[in-house]
Amino acid sequence: xxxxxxxxxxxxxxxxxSPPNGRGFDLVGTGNRIVVLASSRAxxxxxxxxxxxxxxxxxxxxxxIFHSVLPASDFPPGTNYTDxxxxxxxxxxxxxxxxxxxxxxxEWEGFWTGTRAAAxxxxxxxxxxxxxAIPPTTTVVGMREKxxxxxGKCWVDVGFYGGIVPGNATELRPLVQEGVRGFKGFLIDSxxxxxxxxxxxxxxxxxxALADEPTILMFHAETIPPIAASVGDDVxxxxxxxxxxxxxxEYATFLASRPSSFETYAIAEILSLAHVAPNLPLHIVHLSxxxxxxxxxxxxxxxxxxxxxxxxxxxSLAAESVRNGDTRHKCCPPIxxxxxxxxxxxxxxQNDGCIKTVVSDHSPCTPxxxxxxxxxxxxxxxxxxxxxxxxxxxxxxxxxxxSVGLGxxxxxxxxxxxGISIEDVVKWxxxxxxxxxxLENEKGDLAVGFDGDVAVFxxxxxxxxxxxxxxxxxKCSPYQxxxxxGVVKETWVRGRRVWDREGLGFGKGxxxxxxxxxxxx
Numbered sequence: 001x002x003x004x005x006x007x008x009x010x011x012x013x014x015x016x017x018s019p020p021n022g023r024g025f026d027l028v029g030t031g032n033r034i035v036v037l038a039s040s041r042a043x044x045x046x047x048x049x050x051x052x053x054x055x056x057x058x059x060x061x062x063x064x065i066f067h068s069v070l071p072a073s074d075f076p077p078g079t080n081y082t083d084x085x086x087x088x089x090x091x092x093x094x095x096x097x098x099x100x101x102x103x104x105x106x107e108w109e110g111f112w113t114g115t116r117a118a119a120x121x122x123x124x125x126x127x128x129x130x131x132x133a134i135p136p137t138t139t140v141v142g143m144r145e146k147x148x149x150x151x152g153k154c155w156v157d158v159g160f161y162g163g164i165v166p167g168n169a170t171e172l173r174p175l176v177q178e179g180v181r182g183f184k185g186f187l188i189d190s191x192x193x194x195x196x197x198x199x200x201x202x203x204x205x206x207x208x209a210l211a212d213e214p215t216i217l218m219f220h221a222e223t224i225p226p227i228a229a230s231v232g233d234d235v236x237x238x239x240x241x242x243x244x245x246x247x248x249x250e251y252a253t254f255l256a257s258r259p260s261s262f263e264t265y266a267i268a269e270i271l272s273l274a275h276v277a278p279n280l281p282l283h284i285v286h287l288s289x290x291x292x293x294x295x296x297x298x299x300x301x302x303x304x305x306x307x308x309x310x311x312x313x314x315x316s317l318a319a320e321s322v323r324n325g326d327t328r329h330k331c332c333p334p335i336x337x338x339x340x341x342x343x344x345x346x347x348x349x350q351n352d353g354c355i356k357t358v359v360s361d362h363s364p365c366t367p368x369x370x371x372x373x374x375x376x377x378x379x380x381x382x383x384x385x386x387x388x389x390x391x392x393x394x395x396x397x398x399x400x401x402x403s404v405g406l407g408x409x410x411x412x413x414x415x416x417x418x419g420i421s422i423e424d425v426v427k428w429x430x431x432x433x434x435x436x437x438x439l440e441n442e443k444g445d446l447a448v449g450f451d452g453d454v455a456v457f458x459x460x461x462x463x464x465x466x467x468x469x470x471x472x473x474x475k476c477s478p479y480q481x482x483x484x485x486g487v488v489k490e491t492w493v494r495g496r497r498v499w500d501r502e503g504l505g506f507g508k509g510x511x512x513x514x515x516x517x518x519x520x521x
Contacts, residue, residue, distance in 0.1 A: 003144045012068045018019050033057045035495050036081040037454055038069045041435035043426045044446050051089060055267060060494025062452050087489055090426050091446050092124025092156075092504040094433040094454030097285060097309065097359035098404055100126070100158075103149040104134025107472050110366045111153035114404060115513060116506065117362075117471035119155045119499040121405030122455030122488040125516070127181050127437050130163030131195035132363070133178040138163040138195070140174045147515060154513030155506070156452075159437060165196055173213060178445040178515035181437035183214035184241075184285065184362035185370065187223040187266045188332075191399060199505070200269060203279035204276050211277035216436065222258070222333055223264035223291070249373075251322040258334045260289035267292050283436065284308040284362045288333035290343030296354040307436070309357040310344050312407040312432050316414040317341075317478060323394025325373045328478040331363065332399045345418055348428065358428040358435055360407045363400025367476045371397040389433030402477040406465065410455070410479065422459065452495035461487035 035055045042051035044065065072081040078492040101109040104179060118126050127145070130137035137143050137160055143457055162175040164185035172183065185198045185206065188290040198206070203219075210217055230288040246253040267284060274282060284296070299306050311333065311470060318338040322329045329335055367377065373391040403410065411425055426445075434444025442451050463469060465479045493498035497506065 015420045016114070026064060029360055034063070034075070034292050035077055035087055035175040036070075036072075036079055037084045037326060037420050037456070037492070037494070038081070038390060039089045039456075040069055040085040040088060041087070046423055046427065046431070048088075048421070048423060051446070053098050053446055053452075053454065055492075057075065060446055060452050060496070062369055062446065062450050065446065065448055084489070088422055088457045088459055089225055089446065090122070090422065090451075090455050090457055091430040091444055092455050092491065093122050093429045093494065094125040094127070094437070094439065094444055095123045095360050095362075095404060095407065096127045096357060096430075096436050097311070097361045098126040098128055099132045099361075099363045099400070100128045101132045101364070103145060105132055107366055107473075108132065109362075111150045111158065112155075112511065113471065114362070114472040115153070115155040115511070116160065117350040119145035119213060119405070119491045119493070119506075120471045120488065122457060122491050123405060124156050124451075124453035124455070124491060124493045125159065125434075125439070125443055126404070127161060130184055130266075131190055131192055133509060134210070136163050136165075137161065137175070138165050138168045138179070139171045139205045140178055143175060143180065145206050146515065150515055153511055154515065155511045156493050156513045157443075157451075157516055158513055159439070159516035161218070163195060164198055164202065164206040166198060166202050169202070169209045170211045172206060176210070176213045176215055177519060179519055180215070180220055181439075182283070182518070183199045183210065184220065185220045186220040187269065188220065189261070190220070193214045197410035201206055201480070203270065203273050207273060207277040207280060213280075214438065216281040216283050216438075217277075218285050219266070219270055221270060221284045222262040222287070223266040225261055225265040247324075248395050249325040249392035251319055251324070251326075251394060254330065254337065255319050255334050257395070258332060260291040260336070261294045263287070263333055264295060267295050271295065271299050271304060272304070273304070274299070278303075278305075280305070282306040285330075286311050286314070286333060286359075287344075287355060288336055288340075290315050290340050290347070291356060293343070293347050300354060303402070306354070307356045308354050309359050309436075311349065311359055311361045311401075312346055312403055312410040313361075313401045314477070315341060315348070315358065316410050323376065326478070327370045327372055327392060327397035328376075328396055328476060328480070329401070330370075330397050330399045331401045342500060349418075349420070350488045351426070356428070356432045358411060359433065360403045361400075362404035363474065364402040364404060364472055364474050365398040365400060368387065369398040369473055370476055371392070372476075384431070402470070402474065403479060404472055406469070406477070406484065408455070408488065409463070409484035409486040411486045412459065415435070416485060422457070439516070452492060454490075454492040455488050456490040458487040458489050461485070463487055
């Protein structure tokens with residue numbers, strides 16, 4: 001059928017709005033069946049405590065919480081009750097930066113595989129980025145096509161971002177009405193032709209259009225300042241620079257072509273335009289360079305509404321450890337030095353820091369596009385031909401790290417060396433990410449009236465990242481072969497167990513994730 005892009009209402013059902021937080025304890029809910037999850041350790045309202053959580057299977061909402069472990073005998077006979085002690089009950093993660101690539105590039109990823117991978121790692125909500133699918137989510141028509149493609153395939157709840165590209169300013173308000181959770185634009189070539197970079201003029205138009213809308217405007221903040229011969233316009237198309245500092249299969253050569261000044265220059269440009277819409281929240285996605293932190297801190301001190309996220313890979317991988325040709329590590333902005341990583345951690349752990357959230361930026365592709373040499377691509381899944389010409393070239397390989405569903409364990413593994421707590425993880429990956437996308441009244445916390453999204457986390461367990469742990473479509477990740485600490489035992493989405501590590505996995509279940517299409521308030 002022909003879709004009218006000016007229509008303000010989407011043709012797909014939205015989930016019912018969450019009841020207000022603060023309902024009184026109601027042990028049996030509305031008389032319907034309940035699920036009871038208890039543990040000697042649970043994160044409630046940011047604090048680790050004993051808890052018993054009661055979820056209505058009729059509404060999928062948490063109806064009661066008790067700050068102690070109640071016995072099964074306190075509930076009606078036949079109640080689905082489990083005491084998970086000593087494992088930790090935490091809110092399901094909200095991964096606010098995922099590329100699911102459907103429709104159009106489903107050989108890279110898709111709703112079915114991407115959301116199963118998310119559930120494996122305790123992620124109960126993902127927000128899909130507007131690019132790498134065809135068409136991109138830059139028009140109402142594109143949004144509706146993506147929503148149609150997602151029907152019946154999502155194992156966890158899925159929301160959507162819209163995109164800003166040259167010439168689509170008039171589409172932005174209608175996309176808000178369609179239910180997008182925010183907008184993203186690139187200040188540098190995105191790597192796909194259907195999602196071109198925006199100029200300062202385009203950004204100002206987007207800011208003006210969204211100035212009074214309940215949304216957030218996000219940026220891939222890299223752009224090329226005229227700084228050195230080792231950098232040139234060709235880098236925007238992932239071609240080698242005019243004067244590379246070394247071989248193209250050496251990570252140092254690639255890193256030198258995407259210096260920190262790319263990020264600081266872009267962020268300065270964004271901040272210079274913030275006055276166009278002073279009440280519009282701004283956000284920097286996948287912040288990599290610590291040199292940008294003082295810029296953001298100063299802007300916040302002057303009242304600009306801007307936040308930043310960083311990613312699991314920037315907090316756990318370092319340039320010094322990347323082997324020649326291991327393009328699984330290629331992403332933009334790049335993974336930088338160990339000292340830079342330390343600086344990101346330092347800012348993240350500040351209570352008033354500018355980095356508020358940690359996300360995956362899961363950006364997969366088919367293994368052949370990574371151009372891995374055979375000495376690294378040592379599994380059948382990653383070797384598609386025997387030719388070595390061009391293999392290991394960091395400039396020609398697709399840029400993106402695959403990690404959806406591994407992030408909690410990655411963060412916990414690295415964080416144990418840095419003294420983080422499970423409360424920190426919940427703040428960065430649940431509560432703050434939910435707030436970023438306008439879901440803070442229904443997700444990101446274990447509280448009465450919130451969705452019954454729960455991850456059961458074994459903080460002492462560990463596992464090796466093999467193919468069975470990479471449930472995303474293409475088993476190509478820099479974490480392959482690593483041993484990670486922290487294991488998700490079960491994942492519950494709105495009171496339904498979708499993943500059971502010790503049982504039947506996904507069992508005979510069917511995808512029951514909601515598409516989050518209600519207009520953001």
